[in-house]
Amino acid sequence: MFNSERIVKTLLFLASAVVILVTAGMVYSLTSGAIPVFKEFGLRFIISSEWNPTEGREVYGALPFIIGTLLTSLIAIILCFPLAFSTSLFIGEYYRGTRMASITGTMVDMLAGIPSIVYGLWGFYVLRPLIVALGWSAQGFSIFTAGVVLAIMIIPYATSITTEIIKMVSNDLKEAAYSLGATRREVIFNVIVPNARSGIFTSYILAFGRALGETMAVTMLIGNSNMIPKGIFDSGNTMASVIANQFGEADGLKLSALIAIALLLFVITGIINGIGKLIVKKYSV
């Protein structure tokens, strides 16, 4: 007999299989595409710093890009922390529930709506000249320039989660501290921060995960060199930016190398997000 209940349930179940198929297919495509380069260079692909696409002397090592990715994202998170944390306190504590807080919150949210390429343009025309003028870098293309723009890009993510968590700290605890004569700063550091610590930490881990995969803005500002950067004001490349940059002219072993980088990026962001989720799960119970 026709059983609509069963048909609907089966359909829904099949839909859920789509997500698994897509993800599994992704892992399969990336892995199979990366096999040639791993066969050729083995583990050296990850630890070697030489990237030379010249035919006949092809050598591919992803270390410069791994370092570039970690450096830009670290700079981003270091610069983002004081700004996002202050803004969260501003919205979730000092001006909580006021018009001022909601305007600030809206403006921070707007940062999340700006496309990556627009950040790139702004970094190129506004930030880069500033860095040249300060004499930090001759052309203004550097790990640092990319890191600053990344910091602005991840501020809304870190801020919104941290704000929610700061708001969740129970009023009883805060009032108890106030009644003992604590100042607001003391309440923040002795009551709010200890209670919200894991949540705040998670929000920065997730923001870090976002910074790792950012492509366009970084590509436009990092200078695109294939060497390990000598310092934060040197040019470099991230894993995402090297794919965007060199994909157009890639085939054969080089294409395989770029896919292997995509696979690494997939794994690294997966691990970072996984850690974030684990912490959330552990503390939300």
Place this chain on the structure above:
Amino acid sequence: MENPTLNKRIVKDRLFAGGIFLLSMVTISPIVLIIYKLVSKGYRQINFDFFSKKAPDTYEAMVAVNSGEIIPGGILNGITGTLFMVLIASAMAIPIGLMIGIFLYDQKTKRYAGIVRDIVDILQGVPSIVLGLIAYFWVVKNITHGFSALAGSTALAIMMLPLIIRSTEETLKMIPESIREAGFALGVPYHKIILRVLIPSGFSGLATGILLAISRIIGETAPLMLTALGSMEVNLNMTKPTSAVPLLIWEFYNDPNMIDLIWSSSLFLMMVVLLLNLVSKQLIAKRS
């Protein structure tokens, strides 16, 4: 009655509050600076032609720049391309996303649902450039045998999917269980409960999730560079290379003659994204 310790604590407290205020102002300054830059440099280029003509070629732009006029033409091919690809991506991602969201809501505590949820989280964290690469292999190489709108849409659809699934599940969770149970008690078949009870009562939430997902993908550039490539013509053929507003911005940026066009196009793109966000926020406000 002087109390030096207390004074010190109060001073520290004031200084801290001042610091918070100052840093918060620093945080919101980029949005003001960016909008100012885009508006002040881009508004002159926005006119009727901007929406009704396709992008100029580099020679036309050079002539106009040399004679000090504004660059002719517009970004019609980008606008149609973006609309076209977002439409196809939505057609792929929205039905499946809604269904999976309903499935997760329905199965709530089942182990399999937990696994699906984790996978959705993984998918949400995948960088867009990696999705571009994947769409290149799946669609460009195997289906359309060339850069195409379909490939771009595939990458965008995979980006949208986890966002829609998440928002659907969250929305449905907020619908009172009793409404659904009332349906069951009346012996209503399950598909009718979904179509007549769950979707209508969660409509604004579902719409918000979809709009936010669209606003997230509309400014994506990197995955489209590997898939849709770009085109100088208005193209509505799924299997052909297609332009998009962010792709045009990238082309203008790389062409010294057209560099003036980046500001107006960026202004337009940002306005669209902010408008989508605003509309979805209104929807949320209406609901609560």
